[in-house]
Amino acid sequence: MSSSDATAGLSNGPKLPPEAARLMRLATYASMATAVILILAKAVAYLLTDSVSMLSTLLDSLLDAAASLVNLLAVRHALTPADREHRFGHGKAEALSGLGQSAFIAGSALFLFFESAGRLVTPQPVVHGAVGIGVMLFSMAMTFVLVLFQRSVIRRTGSIAVSADSLHYVGDIAANLAVLAALVLSSQFGWERSDPIFAIGVAFYIILTAWQIARGSFDMLMDREMPDEERQQIRAIVMANPRVRNMHDLRTRRSGPHRFIQFHLEMDPAMRLTEAHELSDEVEAAVLKAFPTAEVIIHEDPEGVNEGRKTFG
Structure with missing residues (x-):
């Protein structure tokens, strides 16, 4: 609007095309459904294998589910039209969601690090390795499909919440690949310490992910300039x-x-x-x-x- 229009009553704020809003909601639903399915599969695999690297990816999926739920609520609030008390809209709810996600993720990474360090000192064999390997292959395929869909939504909407969620899952593919390698080395070759070593690597990756999400959210809350x-x-x-x-x-x-x-x-x-x-x-x-x-x-x-x-x- 021009400056002569700026004070003419209550503005409805910037308009998000209905199709973009629909895609953002659909992306959060898809993320939540994927996280729940992977939690169930990985929980069964962890109970059968007793692998700390499997625990790491299970914990990551639990956090993904929590983050996706926060995203779902944040996106719904962010898409709420501007009102008299919030004339610029509610878009920063996404950034608050991102900060919450980063705190959850960092805390989980610390837990995983200490759990893995204990297994490194006292290694334990991985049992039923074939089950864990099958679950990881399924997890990687499902996650890859979700990331492709999220990337499409991000290109069309620019949503920071969907972007943060997608960053989780891109990292999950790499983390799942590391867990897959750990399971193969431990169960097939008897390299028991590979399990906690790979889990520690995943923990460091999770911390990096938390930092990236926190930085992007902080920039938005502090009104950082566009590129x-x-x-x-x-x-x-x-x-x-x-x-x-x-x-x-x-x-x-x-x-x-x-x-x-x-x-x-x-x-x-x-x-x-x-x-x-x-x-x-x-x-x-x-x-x-x-x-x-x-x-x-x-x-x-x-x-x-x-x-x-x-x-x-």
Whole structure:
């Protein structure tokens, strides 16, 4: 919206296309269903094999289920339309969800590390290794299909909650591969210490995943600017209009799947107010074509104005 529209009553906030909202919900349902199925399969495998590496992947799936449930609630809240108390919408519920996930994940990694360290000192043989191997192959196939679907949703929605969930499952594929190797080495070749060694490796990977999710969530909560490539794209779109003399004070941020873009638009000082408003609408439409889930706020300035405000490029 242009600055003349910004105070005209309660805005509905940025619009997320219905198809994008549907995909985000579907992605959270698929993630939750996958986690529940894998928990049941891995729990049976752990009870039969007594493998600490199997325990590591079972624990990871339990956390995935908890994270997916948090995501489900967060996405539902984030998609709630703007209201009088939250005029910019509820998109940051996704970032809060991400911080909660990172805390759960880090705690589980510490538990797994200490459990594995004990098994490293006192190794135990893995029994019924074939069952564990079969479950891991099934788990990897199911997870791969889920990740492909999540990646498609992320490309179309930009959802940080679905992105964080997908990051879990991408890591799960690598972790499951490590567990598969541990089961083969321990049950088929008698290398008992391979089981806790691989489990410790998975624990470190889980900690790294927690850090990545926490960092992305923190950036959103602290209103980190959109990437430089996207900021340059916005500038190029704005300056492509021949009636625009210049622009300055571009500021951007993200809130869940939404983007907020605001800047000062410099134009001919002799331009009438109605013409300035029309130009702002043209520029806003051009920016929205490239960023359809954004809310654009434009302040009109006469060319060459210097408001003495500190800007960062």
